[in-house]
Amino acid sequence: MVMAAHVAKFARATTSSLVPLVLAFVLSIVVTSFGSPDSDALLKFKDQLANNEAINSWNPSVKPCEWERSNWVGVLCLNGSIRGLQLEHMALSGDIDLDALAPLPSFRTLSLMDNNFDGPLPDFRKLGKLKALYLSNNRFSGDIPDKAFEGMGSLKRLYLANNLLTGKIPSSLATLSKLMELKLEGNQFQGQIPNFQQKSMKTVNVASNELEGPIPEALSRLSPHSFAGNKGLCGPPLGPCIPSPPSTPKSTGKKFSILYIVIIILIVLLMLAAIAFAFLLFSRKKCKSRIQRTASSPEENSNKMVASYYRDVHRELSETSSHAKKADHGKLTFLKDDIEKFDLQDLLTASAEVLGSGTFGSSYKAVVVGQPVVVKRYRHMSNVGREEFHEHMRRLGRLKHPNLLPLAAYYNRRDDKLLVTEFAENGSLASHLHGNHSPEEDGLHWHIRLKIVKGVARGLAFLYNELPIISPHGHLKSSNVLLDESFEPLLTDYALRPVVNPEHAHMFMMAYKSPEYAQQSRTSNKTDIWSFGILILEMLTGKFPENYLTPCYNSDADLATWVNNMVKEKRTSEVFDKEIVGTKYSKGEMIKLLKIGLSCCEEDVERRLDIKEVVEKIDALKEGDEDEELYGSEGNAYSVRGNDQEGYSFTLDR
Numbered sequence: 174m175v176m177a178a179h180v181a182k183f184a185r186a187t188t189s190s191l192v193p194l195v196l197a198f199v200l201s202i203v204v205t206s207f208g209s210p211d212s213d214a215l216l217k218f219k220d221q222l223a224n225n226e227a228i229n230s231w232n233p234s235v236k237p238c239e240w241e242r243s244n245w246v247g248v249l250c251l252n253g254s255i256r257g258l259q260l261e262h263m264a265l266s267g268d269i270d271l272d273a274l275a276p277l278p279s280f281r282t283l284s285l286m287d288n289n290f291d292g293p294l295p296d297f298r299k300l301g302k303l304k305a306l307y308l309s310n311n312r313f314s315g316d317i318p319d320k321a322f323e324g325m326g327s328l329k330r331l332y333l334a335n336n337l338l339t340g341k342i343p344s345s346l347a348t349l350s351k352l353m354e355l356k357l358e359g360n361q362f363q364g365q366i367p368n369f370q371q372k373s374m375k376t377v378n379v380a381s382n383e384l385e386g387p388i389p390e391a392l393s394r395l396s397p398h399s400f401a402g403n404k405g406l407c408g409p410p411l412g413p414c415i416p417s418p419p420s421t422p423k424s425t426g427k428k429f430s431i432l433y434i435v436i437i438i439l440i441v442l443l444m445l446a447a448i449a450f451a452f453l454l455f456s457r458k459k460c461k462s463r464i465q466r467t468a469s470s471p472e473e474n475s476n477k478m479v480a481s482y483y484r485d486v487h488r489e490l491s492e493t494s495s496h497a498k499k500a501d502h503g504k505l506t507f508l509k510d511d512i513e514k515f516d517l518q519d520l521l522t523a524s525a526e527v528l529g530s531g532t533f534g535s536s537y538k539a540v541v542v543g544q545p546v547v548v549k550r551y552r553h554m555s556n557v558g559r560e561e562f563h564e565h566m567r568r569l570g571r572l573k574h575p576n577l578l579p580l581a582a583y584y585n586r587r588d589d590k591l592l593v594t595e596f597a598e599n600g601s602l603a604s605h606l607h608g609n610h611s612p613e614e615d616g617l618h619w620h621i622r623l624k625i626v627k628g629v630a631r632g633l634a635f636l637y638n639e640l641p642i643i644s645p646h647g648h649l650k651s652s653n654v655l656l657d658e659s660f661e662p663l664l665t666d667y668a669l670r671p672v673v674n675p676e677h678a679h680m681f682m683m684a685y686k687s688p689e690y691a692q693q694s695r696t697s698n699k700t701d702i703w704s705f706g707i708l709i710l711e712m713l714t715g716k717f718p719e720n721y722l723t724p725c726y727n728s729d730a731d732l733a734t735w736v737n738n739m740v741k742e743k744r745t746s747e748v749f750d751k752e753i754v755g756t757k758y759s760k761g762e763m764i765k766l767l768k769i770g771l772s773c774c775e776e777d778v779e780r781r782l783d784i785k786e787v788v789e790k791i792d793a794l795k796e797g798d799e800d801e802e803l804y805g806s807e808g809n810a811y812s813v814r815g816n817d818q819e820g821y822s823f824t825l826d827r
């Protein structure tokens with residue numbers, strides 16, 4: 174009896190304290206089973222699309238931005254919120270349900286490029302805070318209302334190229350103060366270009382339309398290519414606008430028009446004669462300089478080239494060049510203005526040396542028309558069609574940042590691409606960390622390593638900001654960090670994932686060697702951070718990361734696992750590269766950087782730092798010079814070599 178009373182009392186007490194817990198549990202089940210408002214919005218959007226099989230992995234039982242479990246292909250997340258959608262090359266069509274996306278508070282980017290959407294352009298004012306809208310290469314048609322973009326003050330990038338759009342270019346575009354890139358080429362726009370006055374506009378392309386009239390002054394500094402293929406456009410950078418003749422009586426009018434025709438024919442004949450003369454002069458000069466260069470090559474060979482390498486270069490480039498000639502596509506496309514132009518033949522006749530061979534092909538240094546350039550041959554880059562490849566290269570060509578190696582030119586043949594860049598004077602970070610140098614030579618000083626880390630962080634942040642790609646670098650490793658004459662780092666081989674064949678990318682590109690790819694077959698917006706973390710640890714430890722060589726992530730062979738274990742065993746001092754030279758006051762900063770590196774290498778993507786946090790933390794690091802002055806720099810030269818554990822212990826409190 175007493176026992177029964179106790180049981181009843183316990184049951185009552187337990188029940189009352191459990192009620193909130195049980196309720197929370199039930200609620201969480203309800204939320205997971207029936208989705209969150211974010212997933213509901215996206216699924217509603219998906220329902221209106223036709224041919225939406227490519228996004229069948231969207232799974233309502235997992236939140237779209239729950240990175241470690243989510244499989245929401247094409248959903249861009251930032252700090253756990255939906256930032257945008259990148260649904261490209263998916264053969265999508267049907268209705269674009271903007272009402273479904275409108276309630277998403279952080280939605281800023283929408284890319285539906287290279288799909289089959291048709292009909293009139295939807296009213297994007299419903300997504301008033303959009304910063305980037307990419308709709309090129311679809312079949313949108315009809316006129317766009319003049320007010321279509323009114324009030325979209327945040328819009329920076331608008332891509333509508335290669336659709337079937339008609340009528341006038343909407344004048345509301347001229348009122349968007351932040352607009353930087355506008356791509357309208359390959360449509361049937363008519364009438365005059367609106368009077369754009371934005372200073373922010375860096376790229377405008379209205380080529381291949383039916384536009385007429387004067388080009389607005391603010392666009393006059395752009396390349397003539399941006400306006401090509403419009404018969405009626407005039408004014409700089411195209412030819413002058415010829416005022417229409419004053420109206421005159423019929424007979425005089427006839428006389429005038431005959432006079433005009435005669436003048437125009439004369440001008441054209443004169444221009445043709447001038448071009449033919451210039452061409453003759455140019456080809457004679459070129460021929461002469463080529464003969465001179467060929468004549469001097471044996472001597473150069475002895476100094477600059479390894480003979481067998483040269484034969485390879487010559488054979489490979491000749492192969493490319495002869496194919497190129499057959500296909501009549503032997504032209505390099507230049508993306509930089511401050512480089513003297515040359516063609517494949519110039520490359521072939523230039524002195525060249527092999528810099529190294531990577532997973533894509535070989536890189537050669539060649540001196541062409543007096544300037545050193547690097548040509549890299551890629552054999553696994555036919556993931557996209559010709560036009561999309563050009564489009565992507567142009568997109569890369571527009572990226573400008575002190576820590577990015579700019580793409581100077583490219584050559585595109587079906588299975589063979591050449592990318593041309595400038596030569597970086599100090600080679601790659603990998604060669605400095607792992608290349609042999611004599612015992613008398615110092616290793617990389619701490620202040621140089623810190624400068625490199627800071628530059629890489631800034632370059633990476635720029636890519637995150639500029640590109641709507643899930644892991645914008647995608648192939649970050651020490652051989653893709655080059656160093657200029659003052660050891661400023663220059664990222665290279667960035668943003669190539671969209672054009673690389675998937676099989677090759679999965680085998681060799683760094684993004685696919687991340688834990689999330691190994692465990693969930695996906696990359697996330699923090700995948701590049703993971704690669705950056707490995708790079709930081711590589712710079713601090715001087716160890717070559719095994720994962721560079723293995724086809725996929727293996728936590729046993731992972732540099733981060735090794736460092737973590739050493740720290741746990743209180744052997745932190747042993748992880749640092751014996752070659753780092755700094756002052757004894759650099760030690761604290763090196764430990765801080767080690768912690769940042771480990772926080773970038775969190776397997777749990779949610780806990781991993783994001784790009785903003787990484788940049789903030791790295792920017793706050795110091796060389797330790799202030800301390801050096803305080804204590805007097807004499808005799809402060811310090812090497813990790815032979816150092817004991819003192820001052821190195823720290824706990825992993827991430």
Ligand SMILES: Nc1ncnc2c1ncn2[C@@H]1O[C@H](COP(=O)(O)OP(=O)(O)OP(=O)(O)O)[C@@H](O)[C@H]1O
Nearest residue numbers: 528529530531532533536547595596597600601652
């Ligand atoms: N623009 C450049 N300036 C100076 N050196 C370069 C340049 N580009 C490449 N290199 C050198 O050539 C070497 C080979 O580079 P490459 O890009 O072909 O292969 P990788 O980076 O090792 O591998 P992957 O093909 O996977 O990117 C690099 O380690 C670097 O030293």
